[in-house]
Amino acid sequence: MTPLRMLLAALFIWTMLAVPVPAQTPLVVDVIEGHLDPTPVAIHNFLGENDQESQIGADISRVIANNLRASGLFAPIDQDAFIEEVVNIDLRPRFGDWRVINASALLVGRVSIDENDRLRVAFRLWDAATERQMHGLQFVASLDNWRRIAHKISDTIYERMTGETGYFDTRIIYVSESVGPNDEPIRRLAVMDQDGANPSFLTDPSYMALLPNYSPSAQQITYVSFRDGRATSYLYDLASGRQEALFDSDPALAAKGQSLSARFHPNGRELVVSAERRSGHDLFKFDLHTRTLRQLTDHPADDVEPSYAPDGGRVVFSSSRGGQSQLYVMGADGADPRRITFGQGRYTTPVWSPRGDLIAFTKQLDDQFMLGVVNADGSGEERILYEGYFVDTPTWSPNGRVLLFTRGDRTLDGATYSIWSVDLAGFNLRRLPTRGPASDPAWSPLID
Amino acid sequence: MRQALGFMLSLLIHGGLVVPALIAFPQARRTYEDLVVVPVELVTPAADTNVRSVQPEPKISPEDLASRTVPQPRLAPRPKPEPEIVSPSPKPEPAPDTLPDPAPEIEPENIRLKPEPAPQGLDLEALSALVDRSRETMAPIGEPETGETRQGAGPGTALTASLQAIASSHLNQCIRSNADAPSNLNLRVSVEIRLERNGRLSAQPRLVDQARIMNSSNSYLKVAGERALRGVIECQPYPLPPEHYQQWRVLVVNVDTQ
């Protein structure tokens, strides 16, 4: 064959073969598992035009990286591995440089401080694979709120990449524990950012403060105060600092004994609380508007630790009415209590998940304590997320994906307490950074 | 021989596409990205920074303990909010922090960020359209390349099954599972991908029913679509047997990882 013929032949074949190509049947592949590895994200230091801005930019990037890492869903990439140095966030990044270091997403940002000392933080979140911008947003705030901006950006990224609302712009109230000079217990309420930053005390050491809970607006808390000498359920307005004992509205009832930890109805206008009467502890509803109490349960056994469902229609509580402490669900008006746990051991501290489908609890069995979740209707198997020497006071992240809890570890000098987080799958167990022993965490709703 | 020729031809046509792209690219690098509007979100001072802090840090310092024995001094400032920390307004109302006003804020910003008219920005749509065209052009050229191995592409469901298994297990390592999304949602998505013989994508992957998924009010579905797209890109190169290239040139990946 001459080359020309060959060429012609080739062209012929090419023409012939070109026809069936569009009709080619694709290979159909089903992917039903996927992986659950943390998503690698590159978080570039936010840019600034002077030292102050650059410093804040680096700090914001650090806080965001820390948040995302702690969630267990993201793996921030070490900045030393970065190839491209971003100098302008309004330019398209060199995506190849970011894919090479396995970044699935890239976060760049810019910090500027205007003449009024307002902080302006813009950011862009890029999908390094599809090379699309996933999000671009700007926040403006006062200078001292740079951390909150970092948390809000973290929430935005989390939400954009998981479909869930985030939980980084939140605070945690807890009990800071210590022992006074005369061996007396010191229990003070303290509050800090979700990542442990900005800790400060809410109560002074002259009385024990225990078991705090947030209102849905995060403006108020309830807690158990010993300022009157015994456990008393208090409402504490954070903005004004005003405190009041719930049962002051009913002196006759108050005289009958202690009152314990109150929890808010999702509407923010009612509370459910356990209080002692001559015959043990019963549950009461407290109306914040009318300042009146209504008794919900009346049983010789102790009914304690009530918690509302997120729809407000039901209450879960623990009770020893069946012998050992177990969990019960009843209508918010006290109707039709039904036991939902039947396992071995002592079940306590039920807390309804913000999603509504699960109830977290602690359980004591054979000298071990467990943190678990169970379907709110009692169906199915319970899931144990953590097991150890001691577990208490679970509290849900606002999106219902993470639990904080008090963990006690055995020491020669009695148990020492610290606050830990674990996700719903039982993974990503982490200790919250608190100064000294801490317990009774209560996670705020998302602020704003 | 024919192969060599096909290769040359392919090179020529590929080159005709790639070279301009290469020339265009650095240019594109320099252009501004068409900016998604950057809404201004106002951050009000922390709701609970209003709360007066008795002390900056929850730690029991010696002085703290000392104050225990002397009941007076420390207790005094307790119940009142500290004035300095209090924001202009006691509550986190957007008002005082609403800075001047959002409108003038956004505008100048946006204008500044707007792409300069001169160089045509590297528009993804345009790019993918370009790639699409290249795909069309390339397809016929690729064909002769695989001529010899076509016989292997015949019937053979066993072969299909094993290719599916290879691709599936490979993709399982790249696509993030949606197992953590609420279980009552249907998050099934499909991606169509076109591959080169070397296992790399020959075109941008295409999400089937993209408009519905990406504009869905269901944030989990949107994320599922993006995870699938990201996964098929990050999964390159695909370790599929070149001798059966014809069988896996086009993959439809159905992702349902709940």
Added chain:
Amino acid sequence: MPGVERADPGKTYALTYLRAQSQILERDDTTMKRLSVVVALALSALLTACASQPEPVALQTEPRPEPVYQPEPEPQPAPEPEPEPARPTPGSVEDFEVNAGDRVFFALDRYDLSSEARVTLRRQAAWLASHSQARILIAGNCDERGTREYNLALGARRAGAVREFLIGQGVDPSRIATVSYGKERPICRESSERCWSINRNAITIIQSGAAS
């Protein structure tokens, strides 16, 4: 020194409590066990008698082989061994602590009174009868093996059980206040059963009206 003296009786009591318990356990046999369950149930009925409902309280549904609450004829030597050094002033707080005994102990997760606790409480009642100005605070305490709110409730039950018993012994209810400290005020800090058993108590504190 008062601090030390305060701590001592606790230890003594704990020891006597444990001793008493082991004696009982040695005598344990099945008939005794059954008998004890019956007695325990009867006691629980008594304890909850003030509850308005006659509902069965299943507190004792799972009988544990531990304390057998037999109304035995108190053969044990008074838990207070020999107070040879300077005798406390009669009617003083110290007198109460040493000669009546200021605390009683409870079994794990229980608030019913052991026979030994009753002996102590009868002495407390007698002391209070002869010192009618004295007012008391009964503090219920728990070991660290329970959640916080649960323990606050359990401690209240323990204080309440002591209160009811003292009232039954003729002490005027207006002289008695109760409080639960849950697990917040352990006497003994170690994480061991030795300490836990000491920390499961109700302590009677003379608040006023004692001789100095």
